[in-house]
Each structure stands twice: as structure tokens, then as C-alpha cells.
Amino acid sequence: MSELILARLQFGITTAYHFLFVPLTLGLSVLVAIMETRYVRTGDETYKKMTQFWGKLFLSNFAMGVVTGLVQEFQFGMNWSEYSRFMGxxxxxxxxxxxxLAFFIESTFLGVWVFGLDRLPKKVHALTIWLVAIASNLSALWILIANSFMQEPVGYVLRHGRAEMSSFWAVVTNPHVFYQFPHTVLSGFTTAGFFVLGVSAYHLLRHRYQDLFRRSFRLAVIFALVSVLATTAIGHLQGQYLVRTQPMAMAAAEAQWQTENPAGFSVVAAIDQRTETNPMDVKVPGMLSFLSHNSFRGQVTGIKEIQAADVQKYGPGNYIPPVAPMFWSFRVMVLIGVWLVLAALLAAWFSRKKGSLEGRTRFLKALVWTVPLPYIANFTGWYMAETGRQPWIVYGLQKTASAxxxxxxxxxxxxxxxxFTLVYGVLAVADGYLLLKYIRRGPEETVNDQSGKGMERGASLWT
Amino acid sequence: MDLNTLWFILIAVLFIGFFFLEGFDYGVGVLLPFLGRTDDERRVLINSIGPVWDGNEVWLITAGGAIFAAFPNWYATLFSGFYLALALMLVALIVRGVSFEFRSSDDGVIWRKTWDWLLFGGSLVTALLWGVAVADLVHGVPINAAMQYAGSFWDLLSLYSLTGGLALLSLFIYHGALYLSLKTETPLVERAQGAAKVTGIVTILLVLVFALLTYVQTDLFTRGGAGFVLILSALALILSYAAARRGRSGWAFVLNALTVLFLTASVFWGLFPRVMVSSLRPQWSLTIYNAASSPYTLKIMTMVALILVPFVLLYQGWTYWVFRRRVSSKNLHY
Known part of the structure; x- marks a missing residue:
């Protein structure tokens, strides 16, 4: 295999792995902060226990996000030195x-939060987890500003054989950010919402710690519902935006080879990239025109036409990303999104009255099995964003092959x-083992206390 | 002073902060299996750096980000050139980082032993590799006219760079022993002081050999006051050791902080205005000018740094104040 393929594979594996932990951090930090705020406001011990239980799960997830993030910070220079020179x-x-701005706040105040329970006033302690939550989401903003430039370069000039910044403001207010940031962060919130729902459902099914998990459930259901609705709404707008700014990516995601008006939406299709046709195609007439332009009539430009235009613009070359994986990733993401909206609505409906939730055992079981789905949707979404841009590493400016x-x-x-794959594999096993252990045990036994010295002089929430 | 110089200094400051803060974290990691005889004692040792190690590591991440932002060619050549060494360091950092969290999450004896040794190994490898990398930077590495690293992994290992590796490793262990002398209680504090006495003398020897080799093998002593600052570093170390012998751990720690400061400053001074020295031809070296970002980006980043860095110093300082007390087995998290 060539260096290029291996380097791409490495970036894909390490980044997808890193992003297993990021979305949960984005959302769970906020949820834990809300729980502790309620504890500070009400003095209710159940909220404290909630903070401890979910906080412990948050911490092991956060640690994995931090250490895998180290690789992210340095691998641009390691495998992609020409990208770094061109784009630095x-x-x-x-x-x-x-x-x-973000990592310092996150790491510093997380340390304070974990160890500072008996050294700080309650309110200050709760403030530290809010700082962690805000900083985590701020870090997402800045990394997405960077990624948005790769998707849609703005505020630059080509000079000295590289892209140089001409307007910091333009880079920061890249219109692409306004879709990518909320879509990513809210899908993180959705991931965390369904994580809490699923784990709570697991315990409610076993009638353990009912009060705590009922409260967790009710908090998460609002969080998940709002987040998933907003994620899908913004995702739709983002799709329409990409039709205009990255037409090739969207055409590939729809396996739309020919320009059509009106264009139908393919529900399933057999895709042959070699002959640039779909031997089998089940379409909803006019639907793709509607999704792209809010009207059942409207032209949707096909891959072949965009390819021809790109050759005109950038010179000879193949500008078509792998279509079948794009097509299926998109459908998997959307399908999961539909189920998550439905599940959040049902969960809200079933939990509106006290005691009505526990009887819904089949639905609760379904919620437990829903936990992995947002992760798959996150992966397929990023797969589309990064693969849909190929052969470019920076859209229209630099090809991946020359980076x-x-x-x-x-x-x-x-x-x-x-x-990296070996180390990540071993860590996945260890982290999975710990997560499952803590989830199964429930809130009481998460306390790490062999010495028998109680909470009264505890340095942290977990002593 | 132009912005290129300012950013060179800022990156030097980030590395001083990183070596000073993470230095004792690495040292504590290496000392862990030797000083902690029971599980409770090892927990105390880990908890002494528990609240701060992650924040300390951000100094490295920020230094990496600052190099990328201000000197992209430095970032590109350094990390693609030191490729396998850096990959090894990343693995060590990953293993070390999760050890803190994972170790305490299960109380099986084998589980804890495993993570203890991984924490030890991860700290040791990282500290050693930093020393090797720093020595290679001072000495110069094969860089061609196209700013590309033209050597192999083995070119990074020489008598000089390995001496640098051992010297920095030893310095960090000594640093960690002094830190523990300040942060623990009986009986750990006595053991930490004992370790400081042993590692202190080893460190002095290694640093002196390293300084001698630097004089013989590199151009550092010909570059302004860099050589003088390196000697100051050795002097501070000897004074620190003298204080440690008298049981004045506080003074020993402060003086050793100066050792770290002078050592790092000397390396950066010796490099200036180069950032990576080419051992093939001097004119192929990367400098703060041919490796730099555009003046506009440097200006933007300068404003950002001037606004944010004071806040970082303020709240990190505050956390050390919050956790100023010695750690006993009564209040542990990890």
C-alpha cells in the first residue's frame, strides 16, 4: 500500500476513535453541570449522587478524549507535513x-472539580464544571473553524506557494461554521442525551435507584429532544448549503449521476462507480429537488456535470469521491436521526406523568439499545464531510495526494x-470494561474507598 | 524586536513552563514503584499530581499549537522528521494519561500493578525522549535544501543525544523527588528526600557530562550567552543539591526550578535565530524567518496570546494555591 493510503487510513482511524469520546464529553459535561447546579440550589442529596454517578462516567470518557487528542495535535505535522506547510x-x-483558550480551562478546572469538593464553596465547585463544559464546547468551535476552512476556504490569499490568511475575521465567521458547529455540537448533546436515557432505562428496568434514574431520565429527555430536533433541522439546512458550496459531495451522497429537473430521491440504489450509473434505483419522484430547493421543481446538478466543470476549473483529474460509501453513510445517518427524533418524542410522552415510564419495558429496552446509534450517526456524518471533499484536502486549493x-x-x-491501532484497541477494551462495570453497578458503589474513611473529609466527590 | 523573535521567545517560555510543570509529573511517575510500598502510598503519590498533571500537559499541547501557528515549517519538519520517536512519545503519553484514571477504577491487584508500571514506563520514555529531542535540536539533524528531514530514526540516536536523554530524565526524577518532599507526609516525605539525595548526585554528573559534550560537539558555547546560561543551570543544580542534602526541600525545589529554566533558556538561546539546525549545511537550517507564518498571522496570534496568557497563568496559579496542602492518605481521588 502507498504512503498516501496508509496515512489516510491512519488519520481516519485515529480521528474516528478520538471522536468516539468527544461528542459524549460535549453533552455530558453540560448535563453533569446542570445536575450539580440543582444540587447546589436545592441541597437535595439525590442530585449529588446523580452528579457523582454521571460525573464518574464523564471522567473516564474525558480521559480517553484527552489522550487521543494528543495524537490529533501532532499528526498533521507527522503524516501531512506538506499540508502543514501549505496551510499552517x-x-x-x-x-x-x-x-x-479552551484546553487550559478544561484541564485545569476539571482537576479542580475532581479534587476540590472540600476545599471550595459549593457554588464555586459547581462553577468549575460549568467552565469545563463551556470550554469543551469552545474547543469544538475552534477546531470546527479550522475544519470549515478545509471545507470552504475563505479569508486567504495564495502567496509564497501557500495559503496565507488575509482576514482572521473572515476565517472565524466562515459561513460553513454556522452550519457545522451547531450540527456537530448538538449531535454531541444528542449522543449524551441518549446515553443518559439508555443507562437510566437499564436501571429502571431493574427497578434500582428509581428516584435517581427517573430524574436523570426526565432531565435527559428534554435535553435529547431539543438537541435531536435542532440537529436534524440544522442538518437539513446544512445539506442545502452544501448543494451550493460543495455540490460534488452532495451529488455523491445522493448518487445523482445525471443533472435532472425535477430530481427524485433515491431510497435505495445499486451504484456502479466504474460505469457511473445506478443499475438499480428506487426513487421518490421530485423529492430530491424538494430537499435541495424547498420546491418539487428545481434542477439538481449531477456528478458528471460537476466533474466536467471541475476539470474546466482545476485541470484534468478525477474529482468524484467514492459514491456508494457516501450514499450509504448519508442514509444511515438520516435513518438514525429519524429514529432518534421518534424515540425522543416517545420518551417525552411516556415520562410526562409520574410512574408511567416503568411499565413501558419494551420501549425502555429499545432505549438501552439506542445508545450506540448516535455514535454511528456521528461517524457517518464525519465520514461524509471528510470523504465528500476528496480528492481535496483543502477544497479547491490542495489535493490530499500532495499533502x-x-x-x-x-x-x-x-x-x-x-x-496506534494496537494501543487504541487495548484501551478500548479497558475503557469498555470500566464503563460497563460502572454502569451496571449503579450509583452507590462507584465510590472508590477502600480505606473506609468517609466523605466528611473527602478531597473529591469520589473519595 | 520583531514578532518572529517574540514568538520564538513565547515558545521558549511555553517549553520552560512545560518542563518545569510536567517535569515533576514525569519524575513522580518514575518514582512511583520505588517510593510507594503499599497501594495507599502509591495512591498518595499519584494524588500529589492528580489535580494538576492534565493542566500541565496542556503546556505541551499549546507549545505544539504555537509552533504550528507561528512557524509552520518548523512544525512540519520537526514532526515528520522525528517521526518514529514522536509516535513512541505519543504512545507513552497516551498510556501514561489513561493510567491515572484507569488505575483507580478497579481494585484488582494485577490491574493496579499493570497501570502502575505503565504510568512508570510512560513517564520514563517520555522524559527520556524529550532529552534526546532537545539534544538533537541543539546538535542539528540532517535537513536538506527543501526543508525536509533527510535522515532516519537511528540518526536521532547518538552518544550526545542519549546523554541528553539520560540527563533530562534524571533531572526530572530529581525534580519529582523534590516535589514529593514538599507534597507528602511521613513516611513518604523521608523516602522522597532520600531519593532526591541519590538522584541529585547522578543528575549533577549527567548534566556536567552533557554540558561538556555540548561544548565539544555543538556550537552552543559560541552563540552569545547560551553557554553561560548552561553553566548557570549546572550551578543552580549544584546549589539545589546542597540544599536538598541539608533537608531544605523548599529551597532545593526553587533552585532546581531555576535549573530547568536556565537549561531550557540556554537551548533556545543557542538555537536562535534558528529553530532547527541542519547538520548538512548551515544555510539549510530552519530559522524564525524562513519557517514563519505571515506577518499578519503573527500579529493576530500576538494579540490573542497577550489577551489569553495572563488569564491562564492566573487560574493555573490559583489551582496550585487551592491544592497547596500536603497530600495524605485521608483525602484521595485516584
Whole structure:
């Protein structure tokens, strides 16, 4: 395999793995902060226990996000040195700001939150988890500003053989950010909402800690419902926006080879990239025109026409991303989104009255099995964003093939690929084991206390 | 002073902060299996850095981000050039980072032993590799006219760079022992002081050998006051050791902080205005000018840094104040 393929594989694996932990951090930090705020306001011990239980799960997830994020910070230079040279003038700035503005707050105040229970007034202690939550989401903003430039370059000039920043303001207010940031963060909130719903459902089914998990459920259901509705709404607008700004990506996601008016929406299709046709295609007439333009009539430009236009614009080359994976990723993401909206609505309906929830055992079981789904949707969404842009690493400016490190050999990339994959695999097993253990045990036994010294002089929430 | 110089200094400051703060974290990690005889004692050791290690590590991440933002060619050449070494360091940092959280999450004896040793190994490898990397930066590495690293992994390992690795590792262990002398109670505090006495003398020897080799093998002593600052670093270390012998751990720690400060400053001074020295031809070296971002980006980043850095210093300082007390087995998280 070539260095390029291996480097791409490595970026895909390490980034997808990192993003297993990020969405839950984004949402669960906010939920835990709300729980502790309620504890401070009401003095109700159940809220304190809630904070402890969900906080412990948050922490092991956060730790995984932090350590896998280290690789993210350095791998641009390792495998993508020519990308770093070409883009550093623009890409480095948001990364450095992310570290200065967000990572410092996050890491510093998380340490204070974990260890500071008996050293700080309650309100200050609750404030620290809010700072962690805000900083986590701020870090998402800055990394998405960086990614948005790759999707839609703005505020730059080509000079000295590289992209140089001409307007920081334009980079920061990239219109792409206004879709990508809320869509990503809210899908993180959705992930966390359904995580809490699923784990709560698990315990409600076993009639354990009913009060605590009923409250967790009711908090999460509002959070999940609002988040998932907003995520899908923004996702729809984002799709329409991409039709205009990255037409190839959307055409590929719809496997739309020919330009059509009106265009039908393919529900399922067999896709042949070689002949650039769909041998089998089940379409809803006019639906794609409607999704793209809010009208059942309207032209949707096909892949072939965009390819021809790109050749005109950028010179000879293949500008078509892998269509079938795009097509199916999109459908998996949307399908999961539909189920999550439905599940959140049902959960809200079933939990509106006290005691009506526990009887719905089949629905509760379904919620437990729903926990992995937002993760799959997150992955497929990012897969679309990153694959749909190919062959570009920076849309229209630099091709992925010319971004890899010339001084690194395929063998070296393979070595680190195996190394990271092995380490990540072992950590996944260890983290999965711990998560399941804590989830099954429930709130009482999460306390790490072998010495028998009680809470009264405890340094942390868990002593 | 132009902005290129300012950013060079700022990155030096970030590395000083990183080596000073993470230095004792690495040291505590390496000392863990030797000083902590029972599980409770090992928990105390880990908890002494528990609230702060993650925030300390952000100094490294920020330094990485700052290099990327201000000197993209430095970022590109350094990380693609030191490829396998950096990958190894990342794995060590990952393993070390999760050890804190994972160790305390289960009380099986084998489980805890495993994470203890991974914490030890991760800290040791990282500290060693930092020393190797710093020595290589001072010495110069094969960089061609196209700013590409033209050597292999083995070119990074030499008598000089390995001495640098051992010297920095030893310095960090000594640093960690002094930190523990301030942060723990009997009987750990006595053991930490004992460890400081042993590692202090080893560190002095290694740092002196490293300084001698630097004089023989590199151009550092010909570059302004860099050599003088390196000698100051060795002097501070000797004074620190003298204080440690008299049981004045506070003074020893402060003086050793100066050692770290002078050592890092000397390295950066010796490099200036280069950021990576080419051992093939001097004119192929990367400098703060040919590796830099555009003046506009440097200006933007300067404003951002001037606004944000004071806040970072303020609230990180505050956390050390909150956790100023010694750690006993009565209040532990990890």
C-alpha cells in the first residue's frame, strides 16, 4: 500500500476513535453541570449522587478524549507535513487558540472539580464544571473553524506557494461554521442525551435507584429532544448549503449521476462507480429537488456535470469521491436521526406523568439499545464531510495526494498505524470494561474507598 | 524586536513552563514503584499530581499549537522528521494519561500493578525522549535544501543525544523527588528526600557530562550567552543539591526550578535565530524567518496570546494555591 493510503487510513482511524469520546464529553459535561447546579440550589442529596454517578462516567470518557487528542495535535505535522506547510498560516492559528483558550480551562478546572469538593464553596465547585463544559464546547468551535476552512476556504490569499490568511475575521465567521458547529455540537448533546436515557432505562428496568434514574431520565429527555430536533433541522439546512458550496459531495451522497429537473430521491440504489450509473434505483419522484430547493421543481446538478466543470476549473483529474460509501453513510445517518427524533418524542410522552415510564419495558429496552446509534450517526456524518471533499484536502486549493510527508516512508506510516491501532484497541477494551462495570453497578458503589474513611473529609466527590 | 523573535521567545517560555510543570509529573511517575510500598502510598503519590498533571500537559499541547501557528515549517519538519520517536512519545503519553484514571477504577491487584508500571514506563520514555529531542535540536539533524528531514530514526540516536536523554530524565526524577518532599507526609516525605539525595548526585554528573559534550560537539558555547546560561543551570543544580542534602526541600525545589529554566533558556538561546539546525549545511537550517507564518498571522496570534496568557497563568496559579496542602492518605481521588 502507498504512503498516501496508509496515512489516510491512519488519520481516519485515529480521528474516528478520538471522536468516539468527544461528542459524549460535549453533552455530558453540560448535563453533569446542570445536575450539580440543582444540587447546589436545592441541597437535595439525590442530585449529588446523580452528579457523582454521571460525573464518574464523564471522567473516564474525558480521559480517553484527552489522550487521543494528543495524537490529533501532532499528526498533521507527522503524516501531512506538506499540508502543514501549505496551510499552517491559517490552520495553526485556530489550533493554538483552541489550546490557549479552551484546553487550559478544561484541564485545569476539571482537576479542580475532581479534587476540590472540600476545599471550595459549593457554588464555586459547581462553577468549575460549568467552565469545563463551556470550554469543551469552545474547543469544538475552534477546531470546527479550522475544519470549515478545509471545507470552504475563505479569508486567504495564495502567496509564497501557500495559503496565507488575509482576514482572521473572515476565517472565524466562515459561513460553513454556522452550519457545522451547531450540527456537530448538538449531535454531541444528542449522543449524551441518549446515553443518559439508555443507562437510566437499564436501571429502571431493574427497578434500582428509581428516584435517581427517573430524574436523570426526565432531565435527559428534554435535553435529547431539543438537541435531536435542532440537529436534524440544522442538518437539513446544512445539506442545502452544501448543494451550493460543495455540490460534488452532495451529488455523491445522493448518487445523482445525471443533472435532472425535477430530481427524485433515491431510497435505495445499486451504484456502479466504474460505469457511473445506478443499475438499480428506487426513487421518490421530485423529492430530491424538494430537499435541495424547498420546491418539487428545481434542477439538481449531477456528478458528471460537476466533474466536467471541475476539470474546466482545476485541470484534468478525477474529482468524484467514492459514491456508494457516501450514499450509504448519508442514509444511515438520516435513518438514525429519524429514529432518534421518534424515540425522543416517545420518551417525552411516556415520562410526562409520574410512574408511567416503568411499565413501558419494551420501549425502555429499545432505549438501552439506542445508545450506540448516535455514535454511528456521528461517524457517518464525519465520514461524509471528510470523504465528500476528496480528492481535496483543502477544497479547491490542495489535493490530499500532495499533502503527505515526503520524508516519511510507507513502512514508517505502517509501523505507527499498527502501533496506534494496537494501543487504541487495548484501551478500548479497558475503557469498555470500566464503563460497563460502572454502569451496571449503579450509583452507590462507584465510590472508590477502600480505606473506609468517609466523605466528611473527602478531597473529591469520589473519595 | 520583531514578532518572529517574540514568538520564538513565547515558545521558549511555553517549553520552560512545560518542563518545569510536567517535569515533576514525569519524575513522580518514575518514582512511583520505588517510593510507594503499599497501594495507599502509591495512591498518595499519584494524588500529589492528580489535580494538576492534565493542566500541565496542556503546556505541551499549546507549545505544539504555537509552533504550528507561528512557524509552520518548523512544525512540519520537526514532526515528520522525528517521526518514529514522536509516535513512541505519543504512545507513552497516551498510556501514561489513561493510567491515572484507569488505575483507580478497579481494585484488582494485577490491574493496579499493570497501570502502575505503565504510568512508570510512560513517564520514563517520555522524559527520556524529550532529552534526546532537545539534544538533537541543539546538535542539528540532517535537513536538506527543501526543508525536509533527510535522515532516519537511528540518526536521532547518538552518544550526545542519549546523554541528553539520560540527563533530562534524571533531572526530572530529581525534580519529582523534590516535589514529593514538599507534597507528602511521613513516611513518604523521608523516602522522597532520600531519593532526591541519590538522584541529585547522578543528575549533577549527567548534566556536567552533557554540558561538556555540548561544548565539544555543538556550537552552543559560541552563540552569545547560551553557554553561560548552561553553566548557570549546572550551578543552580549544584546549589539545589546542597540544599536538598541539608533537608531544605523548599529551597532545593526553587533552585532546581531555576535549573530547568536556565537549561531550557540556554537551548533556545543557542538555537536562535534558528529553530532547527541542519547538520548538512548551515544555510539549510530552519530559522524564525524562513519557517514563519505571515506577518499578519503573527500579529493576530500576538494579540490573542497577550489577551489569553495572563488569564491562564492566573487560574493555573490559583489551582496550585487551592491544592497547596500536603497530600495524605485521608483525602484521595485516584
Amino acid at each position: 498560516d491559517i490552520f495553526g492559528a485556530p489550533l493554538a487558540i483552541e489550546a490557549l 503527505v510527508s515526503p520524508s516519511v516512508s510507507a513502512g514508517e506510516v505502517l509501523t505507527t498505524l499498527i502501533l
